[in-house]
Amino acid sequence: MTALNGINLDINEGDICGIIGMSGAGKSTLVRCINYLEKPTNGSVIIENKNLSSLNDKELRKVRQNIGMIFQQFNLLLQRNVEDNICFPLEISGMNKNECGKRAEELLKLVGLADKRKSYPSQLSGGQKQRVAIARALSTNPKILLCDEATSALDPTTTRSILSLLKEINKKLGITIVIITHEMSVVEEICDYVAIVDNGSLVEHGAVEEVFSHPKTDAAKKLVYHNNSSVAEMNSKRCIRIVFDGKSSYEPVIANMVLECKAQVNILFADTRDINGKAFGQMVLQLPEDNLLADKIIYYLKDKKVVVEELLDYVK
Structure with a gap:
């Protein structure tokens, strides 16, 4: 069975790109190919002129340090407090404890949770958990942030606040953001460009305004017209x-x-x-x-x- 076929997509540095499609279209597989957690059977994934298929394990790990990722279910460590969750990737990279603490403090201010440093995930709301997950993903100073259905578990008001935060991060830090979603409203809210995936194929892509104004494919029309x-x-x-x-x-x-x-x-x-x-x-x-x-x-x-x-x- 082929999960993805004929995907040809360029994402420019500093852009916010939405990859949208219905459930089972291949969106999550595509994002896992971007960071090479899934290795394509054919084709190439190129990041900063590096073809990931040509890298050894050590080189691939180094590239992945420049790619942060956040998920629908937050994936926080329940036995660690907020600060320790953010510090976890830094500890793995060998940073000392004092530097980890300073970095966590800096990121908690950025995501608006400076007062939750010693709280545990069970004490946080869904939106706060996602803010911690964003801070953790940013801890290693990535150049790319992958968001796999990052707002799907949140209510509309919290979704807007998280999208606003991502937009602010993009502007302040210049990080390239790739958002995987099945909701056109998310793409319209934050993205510069959109790629529409249907049945494992890239059927349409371009500036969000252009795709909204002139949808060409059946999949795009369904999203724009909301069925x-x-x-x-x-x-x-x-x-x-x-x-x-x-x-x-x-x-x-x-x-x-x-x-x-x-x-x-x-x-x-x-x-x-x-x-x-x-x-x-x-x-x-x-x-x-x-x-x-x-x-x-x-x-x-x-x-x-x-x-x-x-x-x-x-x-x-």
Whole structure:
């Protein structure tokens, strides 16, 4: 059985890249290939011009020191307090106790848990546990941070706070972050780029704004449209999807269009998103049966600099 096939992906230094797909798509296998915990049967994984397949065990361990990782279930050592959890990787690397303590103190300030130094995991909330896990992953000064479903076990409010922390870490420390998730909202909140994995293959990738505005594949459309069932009738109707950016979303484009074109449209689907700090909205409209009038509406919207995509087929 092939878990991944034909994956060709570049992640630039300092970026936040989201790898998204449904359960079983191959996301976690892909992230384990990045740090070579899973060795691909074919192909290459190259980090800072080093082909991991050509390295011996000692060289591979050195590369992995530059790769931190956080998980859905935190993976903290229950018998160690917060400080000792953060110090654990440093102890393995041979750092003395005083230096470990200083590093732990510095990282606890960074993740907002300076007062939890001597607490144990059982005394922490889920969000606090993940902050400790992030601090531990940063202890060895990695250049890359891999996050495998790191917010899936958290409530929405805590998820936003963890994503905000990751974004702050990216800006302050310049660390490249790779986020594995099945939630498009996570990608929209924090990522610069997104790679969509479906059935073990990379089906689409690019800037988050571009993929949101112009999804090309069935997998991307399902994520962008959130599998909305109310638009199922589009298969037999002439419909368009329009995308509003941060500027046009504040203008009454639809109301003005109805007045200008003297035609009504049926709104089948609408939502708004915050993509990396910018307001975006989308609507799926059912156009009038009169093709000349429908064309007039499309021309009007494009003239107003609104992204318009005619939906010839919607994948349910």
